[in-house]
């Protein structure tokens with residue numbers, strides 16, 4: 001069973017600047033939420049908060065209804081382990097594709113989960129390697145296990161980074177412009193993998209500058225402008241009949257922020 005993540009009335013910024021004002025957004029199991037908005041508006045900042053990398057100045061982050069920052073450090077760590085993040089630039093380890101995809105598999109969510117998996121390993125049902133290979137298969141790299149990370153193209157490296165996040169079976173996947181440097185083929189592989197992840201029940205939030213990508217992969221779209229999230233709605237409504245006129249302008253490339 002996967003779980004949901006929710007940001008409620010978040011305010012955040014850096015030093016004396018405010019970046020996010022009164023931002024609320026949920027990521028539910030099995031849905032893909034695209035976050036769109038101009039450069040510098042705070043998409044990465046929001047994803048980092050959702051990933052529990054940073055604590056918001058104000059507002060509440062809930063994991064399955066629990067206030068994450070009011071919970072114990074141990075609990076927060078457990079929540080953190082249920083969230084996968086893929087950055088714009090894949091940074092892989094100086095190791096094989098297999099090793100890279102396996103990284104994180106030692107991080108188990110809970111003792112009971114660990115026990116369950118260990119028992120399953122003992123009877124040969126699954127093991128870390130099979131999780132990693134399965135995840136690499138989703139991104140079309142299951143045949144490249146022994147290749148060294150340094151020999152991969154940028155697109156292949158990003159696909160391994162995606163597989164690494166997928167391999168440890170997260171509840172939520174946060175993707176920060178994961179295809180901004182990729183060609184159409186690698187982009188299509190990542191987008192298919194996003195759909196596959198959502199079909200498995202994983203909730204996905206993806207920040208993107210590519211409006212077509214948002215249309216292709218998202219169930220819902222959140223529009224982040226200078227005043228925070230001005231509108232969240234299902235993808236068709238955002239692109240065909242948005243409630244806020246600024247959304248239309250932004251999508252049409254008219255709004256210079």
Ligand SMILES: Nc1ncnc2c1ncn2[C@@H]1O[C@H](COP(=O)(O)OP(=O)(O)OP(=O)(O)O)[C@@H](O)[C@H]1O
Nearest residue numbers: 014015019037038039040041042043044045046207
């Ligand atoms: N660590 C930091 N310290 C200070 N300011 C920061 C820091 N990180 C981001 N900022 C600033 O916060 C604002 C939001 O940045 P953020 O990277 O979240 O935007 P973004 O929407 O993801 O941008 P882009 O689309 O260009 O990736 C920007 O003005 C940025 O310069």
